[in-house]
Amino acid sequence: MPKDTPSPRKVTLADIAQGCDVSRATVSLVLRGSPLVNKVTRARVEAELKRQGYVYNRAAANLRRRTSSSIALVINDLGNPFFAEFAAGVDEALGAAGFVTLLGNTGESAERQQAVLTSLIEHGPAGIILSPAEGSDGDRVLSAVGLHTPLLVFNRELDDADGQPRWETLEMDNPTGARLATEHLIALGHRRIAFFGGHRDSSSCRQRRQGYAEAMQAAGLAVDPGWLIESAPTRLEAARQTGAMFNRDPAPTAAVCYNDAVALGLMLGLTSRGRRPGEDFAVTGFDDIAEASVSVPPLTTVAVDPRGRGRQAAGLILERIHRAEAKPERIIAPVQLVVRESSCPPSTH
Amino acid sequence: MPKDTPSPRKVTLADIAQGCDVSRATVSLVLRGSPLVNKVTRARVEAELKRQGYVYNRAAANLRRRTSSSIALVINDLGNPFFAEFAAGVDEALGAAGFVTLLGNTGESAERQQAVLTSLIEHGPAGIILSPAEGSDGDRVLSAVGLHTPLLVFNRELDDADGQPRWETLEMDNPTGARLATEHLIALGHRRIAFFGGHRDSSSCRQRRQGYAEAMQAAGLAVDPGWLIESAPTRLEAARQTGAMFNRDPAPTAAVCYNDAVALGLMLGLTSRGRRPGEDFAVTGFDDIAEASVSVPPLTTVAVDPRGRGRQAAGLILERIHRAEAKPERIIAPVQLVVRESSCPPSTH
């Protein structure tokens, strides 16, 4: 229940119309740059608009026209630079198309996500871009969103069991990214390669592990189950788990990490155990966050261009709004391996 | 000009009213939980609401009531974790109060900021929170925002020369923060302390330098002008400028940095010059970004709690909306020194 106060009263079309002795309809035509109105009238009206400091009331227009000029953007963790960049990309592209972004941050809580969605939908956005919180349920989401508002799900899979896909999907090409990183390490001469970090039940982690496994298999390399190490996707947790890597003998000589945060944490953990990442242990990340290029050593990683993905997501939802009939697609965004210094050949001793 | 398409038609109050044979007014009362309606009627109406899958049209309600349930949030750089956290805090508090966040990212461009403000204001937000882009002009901002929408300016000063303050201000206590950091280094025994990073013309940098200067003076320590080193507030630039610190003889033994990014860059630069931050050179930062606690060595810094500041900003603007007559205040948020390992006593040799 928004507590709010009536404003002092704003200048409306009617005020302008009265002020220069034309009808509201004419003023409206001027505002929308219609070619119907006479030059002289237009000039008079425009002068009056400026004089009274008129500001357009888009809500009223939208009500009458039964349209909307906003898109809701629901993010699972705005504090995470990856999603913040994504949001910036979305807002940039939406702004350029004349839309405004309705923001909602869920902090990875599926409950809050429901609340946020119900609240946002009441503002009548033309579409919704959702980066789901962990543990989101497709049916619940849909019950809040309804069937009339186009929905684009970003980054995580949301169970969509029905025959008909009920929303559009934009995902990173996780398998390929992990495969590229793994192949790169193999090409450098590594044979014992671990997959480090991430939660087994997250869809992106599954997909990345799969790409890793494919590359290993294609090269005829065995994967020791002890080389699949889970950890929360944060630097701190990853640093803590570093030890788990060296429980087996022989230990791995390289690790493909779930993401950059984990990779940076692993490098920290290695350093504090007296190992030098990029010299006697190879590490790769995923995401290419800003820090990756300035860490010591600079991190080899898979770039996904979150800002570009944001722009893409905005483009997709706008397209869908214009052609509501088209059936939802599932889009996989390409990724790119960026080789830096953290991926070294296996040390010789 | 938003290109948009009429939607398939939504369920309205009238549909519900017709569906259970009461008037629109009654349904409206039910929706708003008025005690006037009879229990039995209420139940009937509620059943019908559910049956038809009604969703409230807040825009229409806002039009009629001449209210607004949104607040615009304009951010100079969403990609920066500090501002992303701030935004998350704002959204959290606004959401709790039943408001929705209209997001706009300006990417530090004053031009884009004007465009964003004019676009957002047309959606009739109840208030605006603005973290200004570099080089913003107070008068231009105000010409876009108008005088009827409460404005809260965050983090940077915006020239407000007039006698009457025309907007509310929320700033960090920069002078005190820098003073605390400097005093901490002095207490450890340092005598030659540099101020490293930031642009001289940014208001926050000026304020932090001032706090540093005060502390130095209070301790009777001279400041060599060569110890005031400018740099863009990024890690990379800071690393590049590291050399400038050792141009003078005797060189400083510690540095108060403009912010954490700069401090981390400086530590990088020190390391690559064979110096060990936290052992033979002391470093402090400002902001306490997530990384600060996990860097090597962990960074002594000044915590400003961006998420908390976001919540505070939301609270302030909401308060102002309710009491529009109150004259705008200028609020300085307290900061806190967090001592970690990067600040060591001066090395003995």
Added chain:
DNA sequence: GATCCGCTTTGGATCGTTCTAAATACGTTA
């Protein structure tokens, strides 16, 4: 003088809510 034309302009209904003032129902009291 009536008709038709293109060029402009306009009154009034409309979008989905809320608000006001008044209507309705029904028992009580005088």
Added chain:
DNA sequence: TAACGTATTTAGAACGATCCAAAGCGGATC
């Protein structure tokens, strides 16, 4: 029986824009 009070419901005019169909206005044509 009329007047009254309480509890509940409602018709219809707003809010600020847009849309539609129609009208006004010369001037050209018949």
